[in-house]
Amino acid sequence: MSPIEKASASDFDELYRLNVRAPYLLTQALIPMLRAQKGQVVFLNSTVGLRSKARIAQYAATKHALKAVADSLREELNEAGVRVLSVFLGSTATPMQERIHKIEGRIFRPELLCQPSDVASIVISSLLLPKTAEVTDIIIRPMKKSD
Numbered sequence: 001m002s003p004i005e006k007a008s009a010s011d012f013d014e015l016y017r018l019n020v021r022a023p024y025l026l027t028q029a030l031i032p033m034l035r036a037q038k039g040q041v042v043f044l045n046s047t048v049g050l051r052s053k054a055r056i057a058q059y060a061a062t063k064h065a066l067k068a069v070a071d072s073l074r075e076e077l078n079e080a081g082v083r084v085l086s087v088f089l090g091s092t093a094t095p096m097q098e099r100i101h102k103i104e105g106r107i108f109r110p111e112l113l114c115q116p117s118d119v120a121s122i123v124i125s126s127l128l129l130p131k132t133a134e135v136t137d138i139i140i141r142p143m144k145k146s147d
Helices: 008-035 056-082 097-103 116-126
Strands: 041-048 083-089 136-138
Touching: 008 041, 008 056, 041 056, 041 116, 056 083, 083 116, 116 136
Parallel strands: 041 083, 083 136
Antiparallel strands: none
16 A cells, blocks of 8 residues: 555565466466356455555556456356356455554444455355346445444
């Protein structure tokens, strides 16, 4: 979390490896099995991949890139019966969000954030749809703003 002017290229490279390259390579390796089984892919993404904010350009850029991977994969595999879902999470009660709150000097109030069980519920519901339908994108965010 820093302004572009001061952000390190090595941090950007690490975020790229974690948020784009790793899911890309894993998915690429699984494509034959996905095709054969008419599988489903879920990418857990971030709302900042859709709309960035100051001081998170590097992270947001990698999340936007993950959206592009998902959208392209969907176009490539839908014909084979493979569904691809992108879930764009807002602030969720996780250890990562707790660290972010601490860095930003904000009080961590997990009860005001999306709960992991909320995310799991909506993903499972989407995956259980009949093969006549596909949910492509879900945006889930906290109902209330935290401090």
